[in-house]
Amino acid sequence: MNVLLVSPHFPPNYRYFAFALRAQGANVLGVGDVGVWELGDDLRGAMADYVHVPDMYNRRDDLFRAVESLIHRHGDIHRVESHNEHWLEHDALIREKFNIWGQRPADLLRNRRKLGMKDCFRNAGVPVAPAELVTSKKQAVDFAKRVGFPLILKPDVGVGASGAKKVNTIEELEAAIDPIQPDTVIEKFVRGNIVTYDGLTDHDGKIVFETSHKYSAGIMEIVQNRLIFHYYNFREIPEELLGDGRRAVEAFGIRERFFHFEFFELPTGEYYGLEVNVRPPGGFTMDMMNWSADIDLYNTWARIALHGSCELEYERKYHVAHVGRRDEARYRLHHDQIMRDLGVAFVHHPIMPRLWAPVMGDTVYILGDAELSKLEAAMERVEAVV
Template sequence: MNVVFISPNFPPTWFNFCTALREAGATVLGIGDSPYDELRPELRAALTEYYRVPAMGDYDAMLRACGFFTHRYGKIDRIESHTEFWLGIDARLREDFNVFGQKPHDLEINRRKTGMKRGFIKAGIPCADGVLATDATVVRRFVAEHGYPVIFKPDQGVGAADTFKVAGDEQLDAVLGNLPPGYMVEKALSGDLLSFDGLTARDGSIVFRTAHHFSAGIMETVNERRHLHYYSLRDIPPELERLGRKTVAAFDVRERFFHIEFFRRDPSTYHALEINVRPPGGFSLDMMNYACDIDLFRWWAESVVHDRRDFSFERKYHAAHASRRHGVNYRFGHEQLLAEIGPLVVNHLEIPDALSGAMGNYAYLLRSPDQGEILEAIAKVEATA
């Protein structure tokens, strides 16, 4: 099996997908814009060949790279990046080279916010009311019907980039005077932010699933430079699992990771926010591995190469991401913090600049079977002087 992996060196732990593919028996062919000599040794060992392009967004260069691989190794069986930035290029390349997986028309449904909303409504999954902000009349009519606050977000965007809340007429007038095209407006939701996350096999069956609880929405975290923490749950709330499974089926997620966000108003009331047909961001995959003592990089590779789906797991721990931001005076210095919470820390590391707006600048990955212990440790990470 020939697998083209796009941007195999970023995010930083994605090299594990390539090593797992190689161990599963695949021929792994990498495309990226970093010099080959700068790739970590484990990644270089996993790649049969690496094609460097001048820029990842240059589709003609990506097309030539896949053409070269086809000429040299035969038909390409999979093309993947598992990264939000490159989902559109992945899909176009799959269509051009007739490769299994998501195509551009799929992204119209599961990457555009308007497409997601249509999918949720069709499947009977509660979600916020919203419309495409085609002009001021449409927006004002929507606000008159639903009231403030409302959220403006790009119909197609990465994370919470360029997403903002409007709470009154004066703000709305300013926005409508300078609103770029391609935005949608929706009723603001309130409640706890949770996610249903996992991996599906080729037939669409869910082979791994978990849930995470977030300290705040990504929009608030980015726009207000808040601390972000989130942690996994050992037991998935029943209504979250029911709606999460229904969403996976409705969007026909096959041989892919998924990250589905919901607002929970009370134990029986959830509203879908969005679906991402990729792994959750940051170090979430590592957290899921830590929580269950498994290797989801390997599980995905074996699912791809061998169509394997007979995996088993137990959520032994709550795993958490707690972060710090540069320029903040914290109560505990780094070494003192490690002395305080050291037994719970499974890793601590710098967060790449490309992810730091939402995730913070430095992450502490924690785990414990006790949720209270996790929350106490998070409070110490974030405590300011």
């Protein structure tokens, strides 16, 4: 079976998808925007072939020619995947052009566009914040008068805080949409904690793995204010969130894919659907999910890609937290103290890619413990400033 990985080198931990596919017997192919000698010996060794396309994001014909060359040398390609939001549209275009199974461009209308997501959430019985596409200044002002402030303006297609802006008055709104940017969505601001429902489905859409995380703040607030950011998983997913998440997976038709749903948790205990990403949750969350349950989701996905299903027995044994730090802050604990003296079950210190730093932190520590109280105390110590 030929499996094409798009940009297999980034993020760095995603090279484990190539290793897992190779171990399962796949013929692993790659296409990426870095030279083959930049991949590293381990990733090069896991792939049977690789084509370098310097500007494959913008020069799609070059990307298609690269895929054609791989098909000429190895035969039909059976799966294409990047697991990366940046490349999801390109993955879908490759599948459509070469008639490969999986998500196509038409599917992106419901799982990458904010308004399409809201329709699917509603079909799943999950409440959402009122929102509209901005077509005129009058329409936006009428919407504001109808639902009230604050409001969020954001692109219909975008991830996290990308392009998002909060407005609190009519004057701020009118200034923010002068001129109106194409495909701008106006949405009622919802006050609540952000929690997630994350996991993996098999070929038939059966949920093979599921978990949930809680964020310390919203992504927009983190990026705009350079907040210290942490998040951690629940060992037991709240019952209502679990039900909303499972119905959402079905409504979005997620098959043979990782998923990452974000919800607002209201003070009432109700959950509002925020958005979905049909790929693994970002940062080091793939590894955090693995460590939380002593499993290997890279291998689980590879088995599903090759065989359609995989029975995975697991127990979420640990709460695992990501704790980010900012370069400009002065902290009470230095690195050696964190690695040696936190008193939790384990601590990891992966290298943070600079691309992730605005959201995830300039430096990161991954902490794990079976007891949430111990983990929260450790997070507080890591974040404590002078």
